Amino acid sequence: xxxxxxxxxxxxxxxxxxxxxxxxxxxxxxxxxxxxxxxxxxxxxxxxxxxxxxxxxxxxxxxxxxxxxxxxxxxxxxxxxxxxxxxxxxxxxxxxxxxxxxxxxxxxxxxxxxxxxxxxxxxxxxxxxxxxxxxxxxxxxxxxxxxxxxxxxx
Numbered sequence: 001x002x003x004x005x006x007x008x009x010x011x012x013x014x015x016x017x018x019x020x021x022x023x024x025x026x027x028x029x030x031x032x033x034x035x036x037x038x039x040x041x042x043x044x045x046x047x048x049x050x051x052x053x054x055x056x057x058x059x060x061x062x063x064x065x066x067x068x069x070x071x072x073x074x075x076x077x078x079x080x081x082x083x084x085x086x087x088x089x090x091x092x093x094x095x096x097x098x099x100x101x102x103x104x105x106x107x108x109x110x111x112x113x114x115x116x117x118x119x120x121x122x123x124x125x126x127x128x129x130x131x132x133x134x135x136x137x138x139x140x141x142x143x144x145x146x147x148x149x150x151x152x153x154x
Contacts, residue, residue, distance in 0.1 A: 022150035026143045034139040041133035042066070048125055054117055065108050066130060072100035073134045074141045081145055105134075 026034075045066055049059050076097040082089045108130050112123045 022147075022153065024153075025147050025150035031143050031147075034136055034143050037132060038136035038140050041129050041136050042070075045126065045129035045133060048122070048129065052118070052122070054115075058115075058117075061111060062108075062126065065104055065111065066133065069101070069104035069108065069130060069134050070137045072097065072104050073137050076101050077138045077141045078145075081142070101134075 046063075049062055052059065079089050079094045079097045083094065108127070112118070112127060115123065118126075
């Protein structure tokens with residue numbers, strides 16, 4: 001009995017479950033982080049806007065800019081990706097996508113710069129929530145596209 005080895009079954013390594021992922025498909029963690037960032041960015045922006053002490057028309061302006069920026073960023077990401085993959089994209093659509101994103105960011109910056117009723121920390125909050133939302137929307141769109149592309153290969 002001296003040479004017998006007792007193995008604690010609880011301490012034995014259990015085989016790791018390997019998740020099947022298609023080549024080029026983003027990981028579930030990256031997809032979740034992207035959706036989480038989009039949810040946090042948009043929610044924070046909208047909650048801040050709801051609680052802001054500003055006129056309703058001003059709230060409408062900032063809401064419209066958020067929606068415009070999200071749409072423009074997703075549209076531009078799609079146009080860039082289509083061009084990269086050899087899918088025809090008209091130059092007018094590609095140009096309008098760039099202009100729309102630049103205009104939405106500019107309108108946000110100009111609106112915050114000229115907002116006299118908003119304190120500087122609030123301006124920073126809206127700016128950061130806006131940028132986070134746009135970046136997350138681009139990332140979510142990219143993940144959807146990558147997942148779709150990976151599944152089409154099979």
